[in-house]
Amino acid sequence: MKTLPSTDVVIIGGGWTGLLMAKELSARSAVSIVVLERGRSRIPEYSSGMDELDYFVRMHMMQDPSREAVTLRHHDKENSLPIRQYGAFLPGSGVGGTGEHWGAVYPRLMPDCFELQSKTVERYGAAKLPEDHTMQDWPVTYDEIEPFYARSEREVGVCGKAGNLNGKKIEGGNIFEGWRSSEYPMPPTITPYFSELFRGGAKSLGYHPYNNATAVTSEEYTNPDGVSRPACAFCGFCERTPCMINAKAQPTNVLLPVVRQRKSVTLRTNATVKRIVHDSAARTGKARGVTYIDESGEEIFQPADLVVLASYTLGNTHMLLLSGIGTPYNPATGKGALGKNLTHQVSFGVQAFLPKPLNKFMGAGGTGVRISDFDADVFDHTHLPFIRGGMIGAMSVGTQPLSTFGTTPSSMKLPRWGSAWKKASIEYFDRTGVIAFSGEQIPHKGNYFDLDPRYKNPMGDPLLRMTMNWQDNERKMAEFMNAKMVEIGHAMGAKEVNPFPGYGDYDVVRYQSTHIQGGTMMAKSPDLGVVNSYQQHWEIPNLFVIGASTFPNSGSSNPTPTILALTYRTADAILDRYLKKPAPLA
Amino acid sequence: MRRRQFLILSAASIGGVLVYSLDRKASRVFAQEKSAQTLKIPLRFFTKDEAMIVAAAAARIFPSDDSGPGAKEAGVVIFIDRQLAGPWGRDRYRYAEGPFDENGAREFGYQGKATPRETYREGLKGLKDFDSLTSEQQDKKLQQIENTHLFALLRQNTIEGMFSDPVHGGNADMVGWQLVGFPGPRMSNYDEVDKHFGEAFRPKPVTLEQVLHRKVRPSEDEDTASA
Numbered sequence: 001m002k003t004l005p006s007t008d009v010v011i012i013g014g015g016w017t018g019l020l021m022a023k024e025l026s027a028r029s030a031v032s033i034v035v036l037e038r039g040r041s042r043i044p045e046y047s048s049g050m051d052e053l054d055y056f057v058r059m060h061m062m063q064d065p066s067r068e069a070v071t072l073r074h075h076d077k078e079n080s081l082p083i084r085q086y087g088a089f090l091p092g093s094g095v096g097g098t099g100e101h102w103g104a105v106y107p108r109l110m111p112d113c114f115e116l117q118s119k120t121v122e123r124y125g126a127a128k129l130p131e132d133h134t135m136q137d138w139p140v141t142y143d144e145i146e147p148f149y150a151r152s153e154r155e156v157g158v159c160g161k162a163g164n165l166n167g168k169k170i171e172g173g174n175i176f177e178g179w180r181s182s183e184y185p186m187p188p189t190i191t192p193y194f195s196e197l198f199r200g201g202a203k204s205l206g207y208h209p210y211n212n213a214t215a216v217t218s219e220e221y222t223n224p225d226g227v228s229r230p231a232c233a234f235c236g237f238c239e240r241t242p243c244m245i246n247a248k249a250q251p252t253n254v255l256l257p258v259v260r261q262r263k264s265v266t267l268r269t270n271a272t273v274k275r276i277v278h279d280s281a282a283r284t285g286k287a288r289g290v291t292y293i294d295e296s297g298e299e300i301f302q303p304a305d306l307v308v309l310a311s312y313t314l315g316n317t318h319m320l321l322l323s324g325i326g327t328p329y330n331p332a333t334g335k336g337a338l339g340k341n342l343t344h345q346v347s348f349g350v351q352a353f354l355p356k357p358l359n360k361f362m363g364a365g366g367t368g369v370r371i372s373d374f375d376a377d378v379f380d381h382t383h384l385p386f387i388r389g390g391m392i393g394a395m396s397v398g399t400q401p402l403s404t405f406g407t408t409p410s411s412m413k414l415p416r417w418g419s420a421w422k423k424a425s426i427e428y429f430d431r432t433g434v435i436a437f438s439g440e441q442i443p444h445k446g447n448y449f450d451l452d453p454r455y456k457n458p459m460g461d462p463l464l465r466m467t468m469n470w471q472d473n474e475r476k477m478a479e480f481m482n483a484k485m486v487e488i489g490h491a492m493g494a495k496e497v498n499p500f501p502g503y504g505d506y507d508v509v510r511y512q513s514t515h516i517q518g519g520t521m522m523a524k525s526p527d528l529g530v531v532n533s534y535q536q537h538w539e540i541p542n543l544f545v546i547g548a549s550t551f552p553n554s555g556s557s558n559p560t561p562t563i564l565a566l567t568y569r570t571a572d573a574i575l576d577r578y579l580k581k582p583a584p585l586a
Numbered sequence: 587m588r589r590r591q592f593l594i595l596s597a598a599s600i601g602g603v604l605v606y607s608l609d610r611k612a613s614r615v616f617a618q619e620k621s622a623q624t625l626k627i628p629l630r631f632f633t634k635d636e637a638m639i640v641a642a643a644a645a646r647i648f649p650s651d652d653s654g655p656g657a658k659e660a661g662v663v664i665f666i667d668r669q670l671a672g673p674w675g676r677d678r679y680r681y682a683e684g685p686f687d688e689n690g691a692r693e694f695g696y697q698g699k700a701t702p703r704e705t706y707r708e709g710l711k712g713l714k715d716f717d718s719l720t721s722e723q724q725d726k727k728l729q730q731i732e733n734t735h736l737f738a739l740l741r742q743n744t745i746e747g748m749f750s751d752p753v754h755g756g757n758a759d760m761v762g763w764q765l766v767g768f769p770g771p772r773m774s775n776y777d778e779v780d781k782h783f784g785e786a787f788r789p790k791p792v793t794l795e796q797v798l799h800r801k802v803r804p805s806e807d808e809d810t811a812s813a
Contacts, residue, residue, distance in 0.1 A: 050771030
């Protein structure tokens with residue numbers, strides 16, 4: 001094994017969090033930084049991304065399962081099987097990570113998401129908590145991270161309309177959202193027809209529709225680092241593809257232009273980290289650096305004074321398990337926190353068959369109209385068989401034929417091929433809209449990560465195993481929301497609405513969202529979590545773990561805004577405190 | 587290595603523009619040349635007999651009828667042949683380590699060992715002479731295999747061959763896109779997105795190569811190791 005000269009900081013992962021950390025640390029300190037990215041450098045190829053087959057279906061931007069897969073079982077008594085092709089969630093690979101092909105939806109978490117357990121008990125009593133839940137409050141509150149949310153919105157360039165400015169409710173914005181210290185940097189994107197129909201339908205039922213916050217540009221935008229991006233052109237090739245004109249915020253068009261100028265930062269691609277090398281000792285352990293496999297297949301040791309683990313949720317948990325850092329969670333005893341509180345945002349839709357063509361090929365990531373009338377604890381759950389909720393909306397992100405052709409009203413009772421199916425599919429191709437729900441999954445005792453005993457990756461390491469299933473709370477929440485969504489579909493003028501069939505077992509085929517959280521959760525004490533509120537490892541103070549793996553629970557909102565806000569907070573703590581005195585920050 | 591085989595089609599039957607010679611150079615067939623000619627299309631994976639079966643099956647899944655052209659005019663079989671010859675066909679990007687549990691529940695996705703190439707090659711043996719049956723007999727046969735993995739692939743690949751960018755060998759003359767009013771990759775809809783509410787806006791379709799004014803290398807050409 002070759003040993004390289006030591007660096008001050010090594011960052012594992014060149015996506016949103018890794019590049020943001022590199023940018024912040026290099027802006028305000030002289031530390032030397034090495035960023036190790038498993039995938040390749042990716043920008044020159046983006047102009048050919050408007051190809052639905054290679055990008056949407058063959059998943060050109062995603063992790064290659066032949067190199068890195070995960071396994072699934074629904075409960076402890078079942079044998080796990082590998083997820084041989086990604087489907088339910090789509091982690092990315094290459095510089096920019098999942099942030100290159102993301103959908104750019106940019107809502108903050110609701111304030112009470114950070115105090116899920118105590119706020120629920122406060123309002124309804126402990127008896128209301130779902131059976132076998134593992135909810136616990138975050139060691140950080142919404143009020144503490146509000147300034148970092150605002151900073152992230154200016155950096156990535158977010159469009160939207162505030163519904164709560166410093167406590168003052170504003171019609172037209174999301175009046176249920178947490179307080180904002182400032183208006184969004186850009187006004188909302190244009191509202192396409194389908195989303196406008198939703199606004200009308202939702203209003204007629206007395207709800208409070210608003211334009212969703214999104215990290216695509218509604219006008220030309222220059223961020224505080226001086227990085228400019230043009231206004232979005234609504235080409236409709238957005239989610240699962242990179243942006244051809246840099247209107248959608250991506251790590252490679254927001255952060256990389258700045259990081260590239262910094263002489264203290266070295267970005268190495270095709271560098272697959274194998275282990276974090278460390279000495280163990282409670283609260284005084286020390287990371288020595290990382291080992292990785294380079295492009296030629298050689299194993300390299302990169303010594304470092306500070307290690308930042310900044311890969312996707314799955315990679316963060318996997319790396320700590322493989323490196324033997326921390327105590328793996330044991331669901332039987334409840335001991336150990338590594339791997340605990342795995343959650344996946346609840347996502348499903350109903351299909352509304354509308355009387356007029358929607359021109360759905362025109363759209364942009366995160367563009368659309370939503371309601372939060374059934375989000376979080378906005379509505380009273382006293383007489384409902386579940387807690388919490390989510391957002392209902394009609395997004396217009398651009399629709400391509402491979403992904404959507406063949407949907408027909410179920411009342412027609414058609415086969416799935418042949419003349420009659422073809423005819424109806426053509427007729428409804430541009431008249432079908434999906435009303436979608438994004439909701440909270442309550443952390444559960446039986447949903448967690450560990451290492452798979454049977455399946456291995458090509459390096460000979462065990463795959464990460466997810467033990468995961470939907471629980472009663474999600475199933476009952478889905479049933480309730482389904483009825484509301486069907487009602488809205490009819491209020492929009494739909495001739496028919498195909499409801500969501502309801503949750504069976506957790507399914508890796510149907511796309512849900514790439515919003516998996518937990519595994520290295522933050523907590524107010526070492527016995528309750530893996531990292532502290534600064535995402536600093538409780539046992540190894542020179543190791544930071546950043547990303548949604550540190551979330552104790554899922555919000556209804558997409559995680560990226562909260563991920564970036566927490567990364568800013570961690571970067572500030574490293575710069576203002578840790579570099580001056582390397583020690584536990586909490 | 588087996589001898590390369592060809593699919594012979596009447597030029598008039600296919601809306602096709604893309605015909606590939608052995609060295610993978612594309613030649614374009616124009617409408618006025620098509621009348622009575624036949625096209626000799628080099629196959630990358632299928633044998634000629636297999637290609638005829640797949641073309642016939644795709645034409646029942648997505649027929650040419652009153653509601654417009656179908657798999658035949660779009661050249662779906664050419665699309666599928668090229669996909670199978672490429673990395674997708676041999677599971678280059680699938681986790682393909684055992685043990686395999688062929689009876690894994692639906693929620694785990696396809697858990698079989700067979701690659702798409704193997705599924706087609708094995709499965710097509712059970713559809714011998716399918717292309718010489720009547721349409722009714724063909725439909726009956728397809729109904730019998732409706733729950734097989736081969737049929738799932740056939741249906742999925744037929745839809746892909748109808749609506750993928752023509753660079754992949756199907757959707758010839760953009761017949762699929764015209765059928766549903768999809769305009770292909772348009773760089774900007776900025777001036778249109780807040781107009782046309784409630785009425786169909788159907789700009790003339792364009793291909794990716796037309797938009798970019800250069801050749802695009804599709805993923806199936808990335809690696810076409812011999813079948």
